[in-house]
Amino acid sequence: MRKKFLLVNVPTYESAYHSFQDFIAMVPPIGLTSIAAVIENMGYEVKILDATAENLTFAQTLKKTVAESPDYVGATTMTATMDIIGEYFSQLRIRLPDVITFVGGPHASAVPEKTLEQFSGIDIAVIGEGEETITELMPVLENGDTPDKVKGVAFRKDNQIILTEQRPPIHDLGKLPMPAYHLLNFRLYRSYGWNAWVNGYRSPLGVVFMGRGCFGKCNFCAAHSVFGRGLRFFPPERIKTEIDLLMANYRPRILYFQDDTFTANRKMVNIVCDYMIEKGYTRRVEIMVSSRVDVMHLPSLKKMRKAGVRWICFGVESGSQPILDRMNKNTTIGQIRAAFTMAREAGLHVAGNYMIGHVDETWETAMETINLACELKQEYASFAIALPFPGSELYQYCLDNEVPLPSWAGFGSVNSPPIPLNKDLPQEKLLELRMIAVNRFFKRPTYLLGLLRKFRPSIVVKDFLNMYFAIRKERRAKRI
Numbered sequence: 334m335r336k337k338f339l340l341v342n343v344p345t346y347e348s349a350y351h352s353f354q355d356f357i358a359m360v361p362p363i364g365l366t367s368i369a370a371v372i373e374n375m376g377y378e379v380k381i382l383d384a385t386a387e388n389l390t391f392a393q394t395l396k397k398t399v400a401e402s403p404d405y406v407g408a409t410t411m412t413a414t415m416d417i418i419g420e421y422f423s424q425l426r427i428r429l430p431d432v433i434t435f436v437g438g439p440h441a442s443a444v445p446e447k448t449l450e451q452f453s454g455i456d457i458a459v460i461g462e463g464e465e466t467i468t469e470l471m472p473v474l475e476n477g478d479t480p481d482k483v484k485g486v487a488f489r490k491d492n493q494i495i496l497t498e499q500r501p502p503i504h505d506l507g508k509l510p511m512p513a514y515h516l517l518n519f520r521l522y523r524s525y526g527w528n529a530w531v532n533g534y535r536s537p538l539g540v541v542f543m544g545r546g547c548f549g550k551c552n553f554c555a556a557h558s559v560f561g562r563g564l565r566f567f568p569p570e571r572i573k574t575e576i577d578l579l580m581a582n583y584r585p586r587i588l589y590f591q592d593d594t595f596t597a598n599r600k601m602v603n604i605v606c607d608y609m610i611e612k613g614y615t616r617r618v619e620i621m622v623s624s625r626v627d628v629m630h631l632p633s634l635k636k637m638r639k640a641g642v643r644w645i646c647f648g649v650e651s652g653s654q655p656i657l658d659r660m661n662k663n664t665t666i667g668q669i670r671a672a673f674t675m676a677r678e679a680g681l682h683v684a685g686n687y688m689i690g691h692v693d694e695t696w697e698t699a700m701e702t703i704n705l706a707c708e709l710k711q712e713y714a715s716f717a718i719a720l721p722f723p724g725s726e727l728y729q730y731c732l733d734n735e736v737p738l739p740s741w742a743g744f745g746s747v748n749s750p751p752i753p754l755n756k757d758l759p760q761e762k763l764l765e766l767r768m769i770a771v772n773r774f775f776k777r778p779t780y781l782l783g784l785l786r787k788f789r790p791s792i793v794v795k796d797f798l799n800m801y802f803a804i805r806k807e808r809r810a811k812r813i
């Protein structure tokens with residue numbers, strides 16, 4: 334009989350987002366589908382339990398897991414979700430004592446030894462990209478051996494935690510199988526609420542990557558713990574096949590190119606956009622991409638608009654040059670302004686991501702950020718309070734400077750209390766600044782009128798009303 338491998342996305346939306354859950358995107362777990370495809374090819378019976386998307390409770394997730402009687406269970410981890418995942422594996426161990434358990438993802442990759450130290454229900458942490466590692470790991474485990482020679486894992490042996498040699502990033506992404514989309518229930522995924530302002534659709538939502546990694550070195554970013562430094566691309570033919578597969582089988586109305594810096598490589602942008610146009614997909618999908626402001630090129634942006642890109646998200650972060658420099662963002666206020674101007678000229682809707690409370694931030698520099706956000710023309714903005722995620726340089730800074738850190742569950746960014754990174758801005762001030770940012774940005778009459786003119790007014794109004802009630806609920810619960 335084939336052995337069973339269950340991959341789980343443990344339910345975290347309730348604890349992370351509370352009343353704001355409905356506004357957040359529910360994105361297919363691409364990491365798990367990629368791992369699933371590899372394990373399926375090895376002959377295992379594989380299932381994905383996306384308990385977040387299925388809106389299961391913690392207890393229901395455990396029950397469903399046990400009902401599958403799996404031989405192996407793996408979960409993907411972010412810092413904010415680690416405590417819940419650790420508890421899930423402890424509970425699972427009581428119910429299924431012989432199951433072999435794995436974690437992967439950004440948190441486990443950043444602090445693998447700590448993860449095993451803290452959570453006794455977890456047997457193995459896979460560090461970085463997991464496809465090659467799991468391919469080598471499974472035969473070793475089937476033989477009853479310990480994976481001392483498998484690069485990129487942490488595991489227990491004789492009551493000790495062993496960390497094996499580092500595994501380099503996957504050189505040839507073309508050899509990876511297509512993500513196992515067939516294991517997901519695509520009906521459960523949806524875009525962010527504001528994506529629907531354009532044409533009313535939030536689903537079906539498809540996700541594609543042109544590549545992995547980023548050339549940036551922002552010191553608050555934790556993505557490098559999985560992908561290493563630098564940017565690698567999938568071969569164009571493979572990207573085209575993946576797009577065809579998604580379009581034919583799942584007929585998405587919204588497509589996220591989930592790359593951190595979509596516009597980093599103009600040649601790739603051209604290839605992908607030309608393909609979308611050639612195949613006529615442009616008529617059906619509305620595309621969202623993210624990028625950095627220092628890799629903007631007007632002709633490429635115009636091509637993207639032609640190819641169906643409607644939204645571009647920029648990591649603006651700060652309106653203060655010294656703070657941008659302190660973040661090692663390596664961008665300038667001038668580049669930010671130019672990027673917004675170009676995106677608008679190309680006819681794209683812009684969403685800006687801003688960050689308050691980085692090291693050395695003062696009330697004044699945060700106000701510069703809020704002023705810049707209100708000044709730049711954009712359809713949406715999000716204001717996060719800086720968080721020192723393990724895997725980022727900011728985390729190391731906090732350790733070195735003895736900045737008090739909460740348990741992992743305190744690293745969600747929406748409703749958990751802020752983590753002050755300097756003495757000038759304690760929790761109350763950070764919350765006050767975020768409230769000022771949200772109020773000043775979203776309550777501008779010109780902004781609201783602009784949205785009503787540009788988008789579907791009924792959807793915009795409904796969204797703002799729902800947000801108003803969600804904020805009231807969160808205030809009553811004293812979470813914001």
Ligand code: B12
Pocket residue numbers: 345346349358359360361362363364365367368406407408409410411412413414435436437438439440442443459461462463464467546553554555556559591593722723724744745746747
């Ligand atoms: C899409 C995305 C989301 C989606 C959903 C993620 C999902 N369903 O997969 C949404 C929008 C919901 C989201 C939310 C958040 N996100 Co997010 N997100 C991403 C993003 C952009 C892409 C993730 C992805 O698909 N990567 C591609 C796949 C291939 O990589 P992967 O998932 O890491 O998987 C690989 C390996 O990690 C490993 N692996 C992963 N899982 C497993 C499991 C097993 C068993 C094995 C063997 C291997 C393995 O193998 C995979 C293949 O190589 C990343 C940035 C990035 N570049 O990755 C940030 C990122 C993961 N998010 C991040 C953060 C901080 C958050 C939030 C806390 C932010 C917030 N505003 O609240 C929330 C937390 C949500 C919650 N509480 O549940 C951080 C995580 C840092 C950290 N240490 O936690 C990242 C790295 C961004 C960053 N630049 O720092 N996110």
Ligand code: SF4
Pocket residue numbers: 547548549550551554555556593625648
């Ligand atoms: S540009 Fe984005 S993905 Fe790249 S290092 Fe900076 S924050 Fe991370």
